[in-house]
Amino acid sequence: MATLNDYLLISGLLFSIGLAGVVLRRNIIIVFMCLELMLSAANLTLVAFSRFNVADNGLPDPSGQMLVFFVITVAAAEVAVGLAIIVALYRARQTIHTDELVSLKG
Amino acid sequence: MSLLLFWLFATIMLIGAVAVIAFRNPVSSALAMVTSFVGLAALFIGLSAFFVGVIQILVYSGAIMVLFLFIIMLLDLKDEKRRSDSLAPLAAGLVLVAVFFIQLVGVLSHKLPYQTAPPLDKAVFAAAADGYKEGKDKVPTKISKSLESGQLPDIHLIGRTLFTEYNLPLQILGVLLLVSTVGVVTLSRKSAAND
Structure with missing residues (x-):
């Protein structure tokens, strides 16, 4: 069995x-995409805690x-809005490289 | 979940994650991310969180990745040019990550409570089943029945919690999804009008 650590x-x-x-x-x-990876890492901790610290009746805690x-x-909603912003950004500047996006107002 | 399977899926997940940042082609990165999320979903299922494992595959590996691939192809991105990155930001980034990870190892080198997973077997299920019977007459419900037959009714338990304790957050989430849908449509239309 894998431990909580x-x-x-x-x-x-x-x-x-x-x-x-x-x-x-x-x-x-x-x-x-890397932001999504970080969110998933947090999800893994939450599920692990819900399994290792069970509720009073001995079943995994559903709150986690x-x-x-x-x-x-929320991540799904965030991706939809974020990608729409990226598309709008690409239409305005023709680039999605953060090095080339240096001014707030074009 | 046996230790061997745990490390197998953990390795798949981590290799997929490294591949996301190592590949130059965004499409390869997106596919590496699907691999990573499938490994993660397997870990969820190993933790007896079947519902979360299934929605991880449906939502992340399915919907979100299709959205990413769609945008990558819509923007027609080519392979990234190799840039002569200045060393300072690279080193700063790696140091930041290394410091975070060393802190983590420092915390985990101590023994934390709840090290071993409590057993989830028929005895535990049978003991828990009584709490899910309804009313004074102890009418058996779907949850108590499947607990007594020795199965974990993961989706029923989650649905019950979701629609009782977490009903208000669920409604708010519905509003959030509506707002984000409207927001996406507005964002796309505005930029079209500006062109």
């Missing part, structure tokens, strides 16, 4: 990889999984 370590690694992608990559779509459900739904 294993799950936390794995999700911390996933979060670190996502953070590295956000900091290092210049393509705004990849940055966006509820938060994961809400996070996934």
